[in-house]
Amino acid sequence: MFKLNNLLRNSVFVLLFIFGISSSTHACSLTGLQHEVKFDGDExxxxxxxxxxxxxxxxxxRDVRSYDEIDIVSMYPVASKKLAxxxxxxxxxxxxxxxxMNVNRISVALTISESQQEELGPVGYVYHEVLVVMSPSCARAGTCCNIRVN
Structure with missing residues (x-):
């Protein structure tokens, strides 16, 4: 499950990079579709x-474009029931x-996964963050920014 979530997160970053760089003055931007919520310690x-x-x-x-889903993603270190x-x-x-605030009743999906990384390792900071990602409706249709995404 961690590999799938990691793949999903990497895909989001790639899409943000591709669409976030404007190639002309008329290009649209899909930047800002994710927000990292940081927590203090084990709070x-x-x-x-x-x-x-x-x-x-x-x-x-919510007010910029229509969305199909809001994904809330959190990870915890291997075998840590407390952080889970x-x-x-x-x-x-x-x-x-x-x-x-979800006046448009956008679907919300919660995903929690166990990571093989240790809590005090180099990426341990991710255990004190929760990633919130908005999935725009145009992504499903492949029509964001008038660019066909297949």
Whole structure:
């Protein structure tokens, strides 16, 4: 499951890179489709600044284009039941905040996965972040920015 989520995240980064670079003055941009929510230590609740930043990002994205799905993704280190539970609570808290602003009733998907990386390793910071990704409707149709994506 980690490989699938890693592949999904890498695909999002590639799409953001491709479409985020404007090739002309009339090119559109799909940048900003993801937001990393940072948590302090093992805290499962959002701090005030993070909650405000998430709310501002979400309402801006919600009002820019139509979306098919909102993905909330969290990872925890291998065999860490404590961080697995904290990850679940973090995603639920983010989901509740988004639900309060989700006037278009965009589908929300929660994904939690176990990583083989250690908590104190070089990528350990990802265990204290939750990634929120907006999937625009044009991606399903392959028509974003008037560029056919097949």
């Amino acid at each position: 499962p609740t959002l701090g005030k600044e993070e909650a405000v930043a998430l709310a501002q990002w979400f309402t801006h994205q 539970e904290i990850s679940r609570k973090r995603m639920q808290n983010i989901s509740r905040l988004i639900d309060s």
